[in-house]
Amino acid sequence: MTASTTNRWLVLGVVSSALFLIVVDMSVLHTALPTLTRELGANASEKLWIINAYALVVAGLLPGCGSLGDRLGHRRMFLAGLCVFGLASVAAAFSPSPVLLIGGRALLAVGAAMMMPATLSIIRLTFSDEKERALAIGLWSAVASGGSAIGPLIGGALLEHFWWGSVFLVNVPVVVAALAAGVIFIPSHEGRSEGSWDLLGSVLILVGLVGLAYAIKEVAMAAPSFPVAAAAAAIGTLALVWFARRQRHSTNPLIDFTLFANRSFRLAVLVALVSAFSVIGVALVLSQRLQLVLGYSPLHAALFLLPSALMAIVGGPLAGWLAPRYGIGYVTAGALLLGALAEAGLFMVANAGPAPQILLLSVFGLAVGAAIATASLSIMSHAPPENAGMAASIEEVAIELGGAFGITVLGSVLAGVYSAMLVLPPGTAFPPAVREGIDQALVVAATLPADAARLLTRSAHQAFDSAYFTALAINAALLAAVAIVAWRTRAEPHA
Numbered sequence: 001m002t003a004s005t006t007n008r009w010l011v012l013g014v015v016s017s018a019l020f021l022i023v024v025d026m027s028v029l030h031t032a033l034p035t036l037t038r039e040l041g042a043n044a045s046e047k048l049w050i051i052n053a054y055a056l057v058v059a060g061l062l063p064g065c066g067s068l069g070d071r072l073g074h075r076r077m078f079l080a081g082l083c084v085f086g087l088a089s090v091a092a093a094f095s096p097s098p099v100l101l102i103g104g105r106a107l108l109a110v111g112a113a114m115m116m117p118a119t120l121s122i123i124r125l126t127f128s129d130e131k132e133r134a135l136a137i138g139l140w141s142a143v144a145s146g147g148s149a150i151g152p153l154i155g156g157a158l159l160e161h162f163w164w165g166s167v168f169l170v171n172v173p174v175v176v177a178a179l180a181a182g183v184i185f186i187p188s189h190e191g192r193s194e195g196s197w198d199l200l201g202s203v204l205i206l207v208g209l210v211g212l213a214y215a216i217k218e219v220a221m222a223a224p225s226f227p228v229a230a231a232a233a234a235i236g237t238l239a240l241v242w243f244a245r246r247q248r249h250s251t252n253p254l255i256d257f258t259l260f261a262n263r264s265f266r267l268a269v270l271v272a273l274v275s276a277f278s279v280i281g282v283a284l285v286l287s288q289r290l291q292l293v294l295g296y297s298p299l300h301a302a303l304f305l306l307p308s309a310l311m312a313i314v315g316g317p318l319a320g321w322l323a324p325r326y327g328i329g330y331v332t333a334g335a336l337l338l339g340a341l342a343e344a345g346l347f348m349v350a351n352a353g354p355a356p357q358i359l360l361l362s363v364f365g366l367a368v369g370a371a372i373a374t375a376s377l378s379i380m381s382h383a384p385p386e387n388a389g390m391a392a393s394i395e396e397v398a399i400e401l402g403g404a405f406g407i408t409v410l411g412s413v414l415a416g417v418y419s420a421m422l423v424l425p426p427g428t429a430f431p432p433a434v435r436e437g438i439d440q441a442l443v444v445a446a447t448l449p450a451d452a453a454r455l456l457t458r459s460a461h462q463a464f465d466s467a468y469f470t471a472l473a474i475n476a477a478l479l480a481a482v483a484i485v486a487w488r489t490r491a492e493p494h495a
Helices: 008-027 029-040 044-072 074-093 098-126 130-161 171-185 199-220 226-248 257-261 263-292 298-326 328-348 354-382 385-421 438-445 450-488
Strands: none
Touching (some): 008 044, 008 098, 008 130, 008 171, 008 263, 029 263, 029 298, 044 074, 044 098, 044 385, 044 438, 074 098, 074 171, 130 298, 226 257, 257 263, 263 298, 263 354, 263 450, 298 354, 328 354, 354 385, 385 450, 438 450
């Protein structure tokens, strides 16, 4: 059944509003993290899991939820996902402890994973005219980019007037309105009863991603348990190997690994993953430095980051215009190299005032936005038509996974280097918590006499800056390395 002429644009509005919530929740906590960490008393590991639980669970569940939507019907999955997302938003908003907040974030991710593949599938089924469908998908992409861009701004604005739980509770009225409109306007599409859903495969990929992320976090702790890290890494690796073997022998795989036989497809997936790693990781580490070292409010930190996010929206269409003229490979390599140079520049002007940093951040956003767009174009152009939906799912997983590991790796670098570089002032006995993170050190400093507080704060700021510069250097080197790979493996002179 196809939506009527008068209703199909309303359908686009409904699914786009849900997509907006999904992508906003990816970035809304970047500016809220210091506040909720202080309010809940979260340690360094819990802080990273509060951020990362969402992206990891979404990445792990996306392939399975896309397949389940094919079987049950995308309208049904979308509406069910909205319900889960709304309930999880309430649970997260009123979480009394870091552990329960992590659980609320994971439940939010379940709802997001149920909705995200369904949004694009509903658009494809609703718009039968190719030109209208292209316009609708373009608007869908703009909403995705815009939501990610203003997520930190929404978080910062809410924290100026409300408590940290408001960044979750604001989802609820949108969910209620989208649910009511979805029931009325979204046409029913029957699922394919002959399709199969690989529950075990979905569990395996989720366990694999969480296991590897936990191992990285454990190694970066002030007092790591290497046996625990090794066990988590082993479990994660075994789960992913089992998942890969299972998919290769499945008649209806969640991910068809034969797609990766194409060199350009492999490169495009790598570019999408590394670009998301960079943009999410940099936003996390910089937003913390702005608030915890430079003393910005959450709103001011979000405004500082906004030009970079907005330029990422510009980078996509620009890359789409350049790629047919100069070739996807050239544009991809150039965008990645520009991003690496901008990040190296951030290293150089970290203490030079806001203007040069905002300028370089804008260049960085433009470059990474262009790289993600060329990766999308390459992925879809190198996938067979019958696997277009699966290719899109692989791209979404790469972006979600890249963001999750950007937070994991660079967040762990912040924690590990901070702990190693912190030199405590002599003459005062400080609690061990000051080495867990700058948040804890500043909380302790607030309880000390003025002189001791000033010395501890200065030491914490210096240690955090060392960690911040290390994270920037790692990220810039990664972008430069992938730019070299893209240049050497560029496949076609023109797209």
